[in-house]
Amino acid sequence: MELERELGALAVEWPATPHFRLELARRRRRWPLVAAIALAAIAAVFAVPQSRGAILRFFDIGADRIQLVDTLPPAQERALDAGLGVHTSVALARVFVPQLLFPPLDPRPSLRRSGDVVSFVFSYNGKPVLLSELRGQDYFLKKLVGNETNITRLRVRNEGYGLWLTGKPHIFFFPHEPARLAGNTLVWQESGTTYRLEGPGLSKRGALDLAKSLVNTP
Amino acid sequence: MLRAQRGDPRAYEELVRPHEEIAFRVAYVITRNAADAEDAVQDALVKAWRALGRFRAGEPLRPWLLRIAANEARNRRRSAGRRERLALRAALTSGEAAPSPEDTVLDAAQRAELLAALDELSDDAREVLACRYLLDLSEEETAAALDIARGTVKSRSARALDRLKEAYGTRA
Numbered sequence: 048m049e050l051e052r053e054l055g056a057l058a059v060e061w062p063a064t065p066h067f068r069l070e071l072a073r074r075r076r077r078w079p080l081v082a083a084i085a086l087a088a089i090a091a092v093f094a095v096p097q098s099r100g101a102i103l104r105f106f107d108i109g110a111d112r113i114q115l116v117d118t119l120p121p122a123q124e125r126a127l128d129a130g131l132g133v134h135t136s137v138a139l140a141r142v143f144v145p146q147l148l149f150p151p152l153d154p155r156p157s158l159r160r161s162g163d164v165v166s167f168v169f170s171y172n173g174k175p176v177l178l179s180e181l182r183g184q185d186y187f188l189k190k191l192v193g194n195e196t197n198i199t200r201l202r203v204r205n206e207g208y209g210l211w212l213t214g215k216p217h218i219f220f221f222p223h224e225p226a227r228l229a230g231n232t233l234v235w236q237e238s239g240t241t242y243r244l245e246g247p248g249l250s251k252r253g254a255l256d257l258a259k260s261l262v263n264t265p
Numbered sequence: 266m267l268r269a270q271r272g273d274p275r276a277y278e279e280l281v282r283p284h285e286e287i288a289f290r291v292a293y294v295i296t297r298n299a300a301d302a303e304d305a306v307q308d309a310l311v312k313a314w315r316a317l318g319r320f321r322a323g324e325p326l327r328p329w330l331l332r333i334a335a336n337e338a339r340n341r342r343r344s345a346g347r348r349e350r351l352a353l354r355a356a357l358t359s360g361e362a363a364p365s366p367e368d369t370v371l372d373a374a375q376r377a378e379l380l381a382a383l384d385e386l387s388d389d390a391r392e393v394l395a396c397r398y399l400l401d402l403s404e405e406e407t408a409a410a411l412d413i414a415r416g417t418v419k420s421r422s423a424r425a426l427d428r429l430k431e432a433y434g435t436r437a
Contacts, residue, residue, distance in 0.1 A: 050430050054383075054398035057376055062299040064286040067307055138340075139308045142315065 068133050113198070113210065113234075116191050122218045122226040127177040127245065128168045130224035132161025140165045144180045146240045148261035162222045171257055176246035178261075179221075182239060191218040191226075199251070203258050209235025211251050219245075233258060266326075270317050277314055284327050285310070287400065288334040291410050294395040295338035295388075305337035312337070328409035331402070335410040382432040390425035397422055 140158045141147050144165045149155060156167040166179040192198065196214045203209035212232045219229035230247035233254040242261075244254055268276035288309065292302035313333050320329060383391055389411075396407040397418070408415045 050426055050433070051398065053379060054394060054429075055401070057379065057399060059380070059399055061290050062293060062302075064289045065303045065306075067285055067303075067310055133307075136304065136308065139311060142312060 113212075114191050119191055119218055120226070122228050125225075125227040127175050127247075128159075129227070130161065130221060131159035131166040131168075131177075131179075132164070133159065135160040135165065144182050144240060146182070146238045146263070147180060148178070148242065148263060150178070150257065151260055151262055161224075164222060171246065171249070172253065174246055174248040176244060176249060176257065179243040179245075181241045181243075183241075191220075201251075201255070203233065203235040203255065204237060204261075205259075207235065207237060209233055209258075211254065213251065266320075266322055270320070270322070274314070277317065280326060281310055281313070281330060284330050287327070287402075288330055290400055291331055291396065291402075292334050292338035294392055294400070295335055296342050301341045302338060305341050306334050309334040309337040325405075328406045331406055332409040332412065336412065379429075379433055382429055385432050386425060386428055389421060390428055393418060393421045394425045394429060 135158050137147070137155075137158065140160060143160065143163050147165060150169055150171070152169055156169040158165055158167050160166070163183070164179055164181045166177060168175055168177050170176070192212065196212055196217045199211045199213070200208055201211055210233070212229075212234070216228040216230055217232070218226050219232075220226050229245055231249045231251075231254065232243060232245040233249075233251075234241065234243050235258065236242070242258070244258060246254070249257075266276075266280065269280050285306065288306045289302055292305040292309075293299060296302045296305060309330070313330055316333070320326070383394060386394070392411055393407060396402045396410055397404075402410065404415050404418045407418045411418070413421070
């Protein structure tokens with residue numbers, strides 16, 4: 048009894064409790080996408096003539112929505128690794144993206160997470176490349192594309208179709224981050240996961256080869 | 266809770282913020298490494314957020330969170346494969362301040378000896394005593410954190426106290 052009392056009375060110097068940055072995204076449900084598409088369709092039907100030209104068309108690939116617009120809003124150039132979120136372990140990243148893909152590099156790139164999006168920047172042929180991965184098909188990432196950006200539909204990793212954006216930079220909206228200018232980008236969907244590969248000096252062939260080289264294990 | 270379960274991250278952060286310190290300390294008792302404990306709790310808080318829909322409203326949140334944090338901490342201890350010392354120190358008391366009734370139970374050297382003796386116990390024994398007496402967790406919270414039955418908390422605590430008495434006796 049005495050030992051219990053002595054233990055209970057011990058004042059212990061614990062290590063300082065860190066500040067935990069949770070970086071959580073609002074949990075998504077499927078219905079907002081359905082509602083968004085329905086609303087967009089209704090809006091298109093009833094749009095007044097002077098506003099009809101603002102968004103010419105949009106289409107979704109996985110969780111990425113690409114909107115074609117006649118005039119791009121202003122946006123800044125930012126580093127590829129800006130605003131990618133907190134550092135995360137592979138184990139936790141897989142909670143968000145079970146079909147996590149990596150380039151075959153050693154050491155493995157350092158993973159970052161913002162909301163449900165896992166991203167990392169690595170060097171490919173001496174140039175920086177950003178790979179972002181996101182499970183699900185609900186619209187979450189957004190691109191605004193003007194008429195000087197070319198969009199090509201192509202086959203990626205022998206799994207399905209993707210889109211290759213090249214030409215004049217488009218505007219990319221990452222969750223909770225200001226819009227930024229984005230260079231050549233390959234977006235595709237595979238096994239319920241959306242992958243986005245971006246590199247300012249990336250060629251179409253290079254992007255497809257790189258996508259093909261991605262593997263499940265780091 | 267309802268707002269958090271409906272997917273409001275701010276509401277969730279408000280819910281868990283008061284429990285972060287105790288979760289970190291439980292994780293530290295298990296991993297015996299502050300960096301691993303931090304990673305464990307960071308991951309646990311995110312996993313708890315994703316599992317919040319399955320949390321039964323009306324149940325106490327703290328044991329549920331501690332269970333998840335402790336589980337993450339055990340995973341890290343397993344993968345780290347190292348055995349670290351607990352590295353806890355008894356808090357120093359100011360020489361100028363009047364000693365509290367608690368301080369009069371043991372002097373500084375005895376407190377250090379008691380912590381050293383605790384550190385020499387097996388993981389099971391050390392963890393149950395640290396949870397019950399150093400962290401002042403209830404039996405229910407200790408059972409949740411250590412993933413054992415409440416009855417096991419009692420029996421394991423009793424055995425651990427016996428072992429601590431032996432270890433401390435040989436040191437003192």
